[in-house]
Amino acid sequence: MRIILLGNGSRCGVLEAVSLLRPAIEGCGEVVVSDFYCCEDISGVDADVAVVFGGDGSILRAVSQMGKNQIPVIAVHLGTLSFLSTVQSSELVPLLSRKDLLQLPVIEHLLLECKLFRGGSNMPEMSRVVLNEVLLQGETVSRIIGLELHIDGGLVTTYRCDGLILSTPVGSTAHSLSAGGPILRKDIDAVVISPISPHTLSNRPLVDSPDRLFEIRPHQKGILVLDGVDVAQVEPNDFVQVSRASYTFKTIDSPDNSYYKTLRNKLGWSGTFNNNNDNNKRG
DSSP: OEEEEEEOTTSTTHHHHHHHHHHHHHTTSEEEEEESSSOOOOTTOOOSEEEEEESHHHHHHHHHHHTTOOOOEEEEEOSSSOSSOOBOHHHHHHHHTOTTGGGSOOEEEOOEEEEEEOTTOSSOSEEEEESSEEEEEESSTTOOEEEEEEETTEEEEEEEESEEEEEOTGGGGTHHHHTTOOOOOTTSOOEEEEEESOSSTTOOOEEEOTTSOEEEEESSOEEEEETTEEEEEEOTTOEEEEEEOSSOEEEOOOTTOOHHHHHHHHHTOOOOOOTTOGGGOOO
């Protein structure tokens, strides 16, 4: 088995964990690339699995490094609140040691392609693939922006808001959730459209198919943010197109893990039922 090791080496505890686990990892297969500073182009590397140490930020960087060569990822949790890193460091070596590892189910996650067009041009100035979300927001934090949303060429509505988020199911537990968007299972094929602090109370989050062509046209200057990174200033005569990417992000989870177990742990869902409470008794 050929293994890639990735992570954010500047994050506390990452290099220490890798140093501790690496001898056992090398006993499970051949480490063909080891990069903890996002320096290597691994878009052409032939490997069976990529082990990513850290939180969701490390995984976002790994997606970018792999490009169209999306190798199944085992995400080892070393961050804080991370919905993608579901394998604990103590579980990694037993998982890699499994003879049926490469036969375990691979979960495919939607990726979105975002293109920025300038001044009515038919050629995009920029094209990026995102795992979490596309955000077009006001020029400053306190500035409201007017935005037109078009889907498949038809006008949906004009928002006046702090920003508009187009999120994947993976990103539905990120910025979109903070803006009041719904949580989608990460294997659902859908896009969440969430306005941030809309002035019209009837503007609510929408869920649509990723096979649509989404277009956002700003009325004022704004900032385009992809997976939490400011990438470009957008002018009123520019527009942003978002569609399904031609490839997916892939993960291998621990067989003992479940999606709702992750939500319970990460979001602190801890509702209990007290059988001794008289108020709960019926009849």
